[in-house]
Amino acid sequence: MKYSWFESEVCSKRHTVFFALISLLFLASSLVAQTSNDERPIPILTGNAGYFTNVDRGQTELAPEITPVLLVPMGDHWLVEARAAFEGEFERENGNGPYKGVVGKDIDYLQIDYIVNPYVTVTAGRFLTPFGIYNERLYPIWIRELHEVPLIFPLGTGSSDGAMLRGGFTINPKANLNYAAYFSTNSSVNKFESDRLAGGRVGFFFPGPRIEVGGSFQKELQEDRTNAFGFHFAWQPMRVPLNLRSEYARSHDGSGYWVEGAYRFNQVSFWRPAMRRTEFVARMQQFFLGEETDSSELSEYGLPHGNVRQPDFGLNFYVRDGLKASASYGRWLGTRNWNVWTMGIAYRFALPLGPTGAR
Amino acid sequence: MKSKFMLLAGILMLTAAAIAADPPKSSNSTADPATISTTTASAERTSEAENIRAEGEKRFRANCSRCHAAPHKFPPRMMATIVRHMRVRATITDADMRYILAYMTQ
Numbered sequence: 001m002k003y004s005w006f007e008s009e010v011c012s013k014r015h016t017v018f019f020a021l022i023s024l025l026f027l028a029s030s031l032v033a034q035t036s037n038d039e040r041p042i043p044i045l046t047g048n049a050g051y052f053t054n055v056d057r058g059q060t061e062l063a064p065e066i067t068p069v070l071l072v073p074m075g076d077h078w079l080v081e082a083r084a085a086f087e088g089e090f091e092r093e094n095g096n097g098p099y100k101g102v103v104g105k106d107i108d109y110l111q112i113d114y115i116v117n118p119y120v121t122v123t124a125g126r127f128l129t130p131f132g133i134y135n136e137r138l139y140p141i142w143i144r145e146l147h148e149v150p151l152i153f154p155l156g157t158g159s160s161d162g163a164m165l166r167g168g169f170t171i172n173p174k175a176n177l178n179y180a181a182y183f184s185t186n187s188s189v190n191k192f193e194s195d196r197l198a199g200g201r202v203g204f205f206f207p208g209p210r211i212e213v214g215g216s217f218q219k220e221l222q223e224d225r226t227n228a229f230g231f232h233f234a235w236q237p238m239r240v241p242l243n244l245r246s247e248y249a250r251s252h253d254g255s256g257y258w259v260e261g262a263y264r265f266n267q268v269s270f271w272r273p274a275m276r277r278t279e280f281v282a283r284m285q286q287f288f289l290g291e292e293t294d295s296s297e298l299s300e301y302g303l304p305h306g307n308v309r310q311p312d313f314g315l316n317f318y319v320r321d322g323l324k325a326s327a328s329y330g331r332w333l334g335t336r337n338w339n340v341w342t343m344g345i346a347y348r349f350a351l352p353l354g355p356t357g358a359r
Numbered sequence: 360m361k362s363k364f365m366l367l368a369g370i371l372m373l374t375a376a377a378i379a380a381d382p383p384k385s386s387n388s389t390a391d392p393a394t395i396s397t398t399t400a401s402a403e404r405t406s407e408a409e410n411i412r413a414e415g416e417k418r419f420r421a422n423c424s425r426c427h428a429a430p431h432k433f434p435p436r437m438m439a440t441i442v443r444h445m446r447v448r449a450t451i452t453d454a455d456m457r458y459i460l461a462y463m464t465q
Binding site: 212 | 425428433435440447464
């Protein structure tokens with residue numbers, strides 16, 4: 001009896017599934033064999049959920065979002081990380097009637113990390129482009145101090161498909177060095193879109209004064225083959241509960257900066273239970289349009305279509321661990337001016353997917 | 360085609376075997392902070408453990424608090440995963456990671 005092409009394909013797929021299951025069982029048993037110690041990492045499901053109301057140019061937008069993060073450690077050196085984002089944007093048409101909109105679904109990263117030694121980690125897959133500090137470290141809504149991302153956020157950031165080397169190590173007792181170098185391929189696969197890029201970031205952290213400075217570089221290896229670069233700075237003074245951060249970025253689409261300060265009222269002597277949970281945030285930012293910028297590209301990346309300044313002020317109240325209520329006000333100052341209001345809550349969750357060990 | 364699948368399955372099995380061959384470390388064999396945290400959880404706090412805890416707190420404030428407020432302490436095996444994730448994400452040094460893990464699991 002002769003097999004048709006279709007039947008042979010089905011058989012091949014069955015073989016693949018069979019061998020994949022055998023391999024996974026073997027892998028799982030090997031991992032279980034290693035988990036005799038109470039400190040062995042286990043897979044966890046973490047992430048954040050939030051619900052925000054934004055008023056921009058007089059238009060109210062409801063913005064619920066959930067961003068699950070799956071972390072699967074394997075052995076002593078491996079980690080599989082994945083983050084998906086489901087972000088809703090609902091508005092009333094012409095300012096009245098029911099709220100309508102779409103839920104954006106994205107895969108922010110899906111990567112495997114291999115910790116080679118204390119100096120090098122190899123990452124492959126889809127990862128957050130290491131340009132500046134906001135994209136990788138400050139983007140989750142339970143972390144960011146103001147709900148609105150900076151105007152320059154789209155410059156050089158996003159996700160990349162490729163490979164990366166990264167790490168952090170001590171140069172001497174007064175300074176640490178951290179770095180990331182990557183290559184990304186061009187992809188138009190749905191949910192895995194990326195540009196062909198090469199770039200890197202280098203940062204120096206001084207633990208004594210708690211200052212971090214660094215720079216990023218990116219070379220586009222397609223279309224206009226343009227360059228982008230940026231600088232970042234962060235400082236946490238020892239004596240004051242203040243968090244200062246700043247970034248500058250420049251690409252052919254434009255340039256700009258943001259400077260942000262967040263002050264926690266820990267040292268205020270009145271209403272202590274409430275004040276120690278309260279944080280005041282102020283941010284100043286500017287965006288300057290590039291000289292040869294294509295307006296369709298600006299829309300695609302969510303960049304302003306002209307020069308803009310925007311001061312923002314906000315209050316965060318940390319209800320309990322992982323739960324934060326936020327409100328902010330900003331003023332968009334461009335060719336036309338308008339107010340930007342945000343208000344909402346953000347929650348960070350973390351669920352074990354295995355035995356957690358004794359505390 | 361079939362041989363390719365066999366090859367793929369073989370590679371997966373070899374990977375699993377390589378990971379399985381990596382033996383777990385004994386918790387008392389070295390004095391690094393990551394291993395000390397296990398013993399100090401149930402034993403009386405020694406001055407050495409207290410120093411590690413203090414150093415861990417200092418490094419936590421220097422590294423983790425740069426981006427976010429201090430979370431409550433998760434169970435040890437969850438914390439081990441979170442610290443590994445943050446080591447990659449925030450490029451925390453190996454030494455910092457060990458001290459922070461020791462501090463966060465006590």
